[in-house]
Amino acid sequence: MPDKTYYELxxxxxxxxxxxxAVYAARKQMDVLIISENVGGQTxxxxxxxxxxxxxxxxxxxxxxxxxxxxNEFNVPHEFTRVTRLSRPxxxxxxxxxxxxxxxxxxxxxxxxxxxxxxxxxxxxxxxGRGVTYCATCDGPLFSGKEVLVAGGGNSGLDAxxxxxKICPKVYLVERDxxxxxxxxxxxxxxxxxxxxxxxxxxxxxxxxETFVTGVTLKGLDDGAMRDIPVEGVFVEIGLVxxxxxxxxxxxxxxxxxxxxxxxxxxxxPGLYAAGDVTDVPEKQIIIAAGDGxxxxxxxxxxxxxxPATDDWGRMST
Amino acid sequence: MAETSTKKVTIYSTPTCxxxxxxxxxxxxxxxxxxxLNVATDMDARNTMVQRSGQLGVPVIEVDGxxxxxxxxxxxxxxxx
Numbered sequence: 281m282p283d284k285t286y287y288e289l290x291x292x293x294x295x296x297x298x299x300x301x302a303v304y305a306a307r308k309q310m311d312v313l314i315i316s317e318n319v320g321g322q323t324x325x326x327x328x329x330x331x332x333x334x335x336x337x338x339x340x341x342x343x344x345x346x347x348x349x350x351x352n353e354f355n356v357p358h359e360f361t362r363v364t365r366l367s368r369p370x371x372x373x374x375x376x377x378x379x380x381x382x383x384x385x386x387x388x389x390x391x392x393x394x395x396x397x398x399x400x401x402x403x404x405x406x407x408x409g410r411g412v413t414y415c416a417t418c419d420g421p422l423f424s425g426k427e428v429l430v431a432g433g434g435n436s437g438l439d440a441x442x443x444x445x446k447i448c449p450k451v452y453l454v455e456r457d458x459x460x461x462x463x464x465x466x467x468x469x470x471x472x473x474x475x476x477x478x479x480x481x482x483x484x485x486x487x488x489x490e491t492f493v494t495g496v497t498l499k500g501l502d503d504g505a506m507r508d509i510p511v512e513g514v515f516v517e518i519g520l521v522x523x524x525x526x527x528x529x530x531x532x533x534x535x536x537x538x539x540x541x542x543x544x545x546x547x548x549x550p551g552l553y554a555a556g557d558v559t560d561v562p563e564k565q566i567i568i569a570a571g572d573g574x575x576x577x578x579x580x581x582x583x584x585x586x587x588p589a590t591d592d593w594g595r596m597s598t
Numbered sequence: 599m600a601e602t603s604t605k606k607v608t609i610y611s612t613p614t615c616x617x618x619x620x621x622x623x624x625x626x627x628x629x630x631x632x633x634x635l636n637v638a639t640d641m642d643a644r645n646t647m648v649q650r651s652g653q654l655g656v657p658v659i660e661v662d663g664x665x666x667x668x669x670x671x672x673x674x675x676x677x678x679x
Contacts, residue, residue: 318669324616341616345623360672379672409653409667418615419655421638492654513654 284357285383287313288584289577290375292363293391293523295321296566297556297573299347301389304577306354310584313385314351314358315377320344321393322520322557323566325417332566343566359383363392366527373551386587387580390527390539390547390554391573394520394564399431403487404516411493412514416440420515423448428513429496431484433460437517438470444515445473452509453478454498487514522558534560545576551583605678607632610647610658614638618657621669630678 289305291298294316305312318324326340335343362378366388375383396414398404404412413419416430420440424447430440433455445451453460453470458481460467470476479498485506486497495510522537531547534540539554541547541561547554553576556569607625609632611618625632635643637656651658651665659666661677 318617318671319620320616324620341619344620360670360675409655411654413655415615415655418612418617421612421614422644422654422656424638491652 283381285381286372287311287383287385289313289387289389289580290315290373290383290385291389291391291577292316292366292375293321293393293556293558294319294351294358295391295393295556295569296323296347297393297558297569297576298389298391299351300570300573301391301555301577301580302351302356303354304574305581306351306356308577308581310577310581312356313383314356315361315363315375315383316358316392317360317362319348323347325415326566327417329566363526365529366390367529368549368552386590387551387553387584389545389573389576389580390524390552390558391556391569391576392523392526393557393569394522396516397519397521399484399487399516399518401484401486403489403493407487407489407493407514410491411489411512412487412516414516416443416515416517419513420444421447423513425449426512427510428452428515429454429484429509429511430515430517431455432517432519433457433462433480434517434519435462435466436519437515438462438466440515440517441470441473441476442466444513445470445476448513449475451476452511454482454484455480456483456501457481484514520557524558541572544579545572546579551580553580605630605662606660607662607678608635608660609633610635610637610643610651610656610660612636612638612656615656617669621657621659621674624669624671624674628678 288311291301291314323340323344329338365376367374372384373388420443427450428448429452430437431454441453481501483499485499488495498507524537538560541554541559545553545555555572555576557564637644647658666673
């Protein structure tokens with residue numbers, strides 16, 4: 281049987297927004313597909329969740345498991361791949377994926393969330409997975425006994441430092457701003473640690489190594505002084521960026537790359553909706569993403585049922 | 599149908615890593631038996647993982663000698679059949 285590539289609705293992303301949209305679309309008996317690289321999105325990384333209704337306390341992975349179980353009740357098809365381009369060549373949307381396939385849909389929900397921001401310095405891409413990591417929780421234990429550097433003086437950066445200072449002989453904490461931005465309680469914990477060297481007003485300018493990372497070049501932003509330090513691990517914790525590169529052709533984004541939406545999760549292009557952290561909604565919360573996912577799916581349903589009928593390949597009947 | 603059970607599956611993981619947990623749930627959910635190696639404490643396993651995958655990140659999943667870096671479901675579905 282040839283692989284099906286045309287759907288009424290395709291949901292891009294499987295975090296709280298995408299998965300909730302999938303449940304709502306499935307309950308409307310829409311012909312729906314989810315395309316995502318992973319399941320859970322940022323929720324997967326949340327250690328403790330105490331504000332998602334119905335659970336006084338649940339961990340991120342547990343909540344993601346519950347969401348997935350719920351979606352699976354409806355047997356929604358799921359393609360695990362990365363979307364590289366969204367376009368609208370005709371009446372339908374075209375979605376191209378990393379593995380060279382093209383899907384078409386009458387309506388699309390963009391729920392691709394956010395990814396870690398990159399430093400954007402030489403050596404970063406080359407050594408990703410070879411000493412450069414964006415998940416201290418995952419990979420931190422692999423660096424026990426090694427000297428490491430954490431880039432980012434916000435809460436997630438300091439979380440990484442607190443974890444690493446227990447297992448590493450030396451942790452450098454590098455922040456571009458003159459001051460650490462993390463909560464005071466975290467700052468005092470890190471400042472008190474003897475094996476943590478805090479370098480503010482400092483930028484990472486290069487990551488060096490052979491097979492694996494062996495060191496980093498830093499630049500003092502006040503005096504321009506360069507300094508090489510020997511580290512084997514570089515933990516990048518400098519915030520998140522929306523995953524919207526693939527929609528730029530059809531959508532105008534806000535200055536920080538988010539998809540502007542109205543109160544009905546509409547993007548301004550008929551049939552194209554967006555929900556969750558990828559949008560410009562003011563608060564990034566699991567429950568808000570889930571609610572917006574529901575809105576987007578119900579909007580997409582109303583949109584699709586009003587369109588003329590099509591055949592199995594998405595062609596309008598004449 | 600029972601063919602997948604004959605494949606040798608090893609997962610290199612750390613106890614704190616959420617994607618390792620998802621990967622293990624995925625394997626268990628499919629009824630696939632696997633060996634778990636904790637690379638946070640098992641240095642031999644860590645060295646093997648680095649040698650086989652050429653990188654330092656978890657999870658690494660080996661299916662009959664084929665190495666998958668990260669919890670890549672598309673790739674695992676392909677290898678596990």
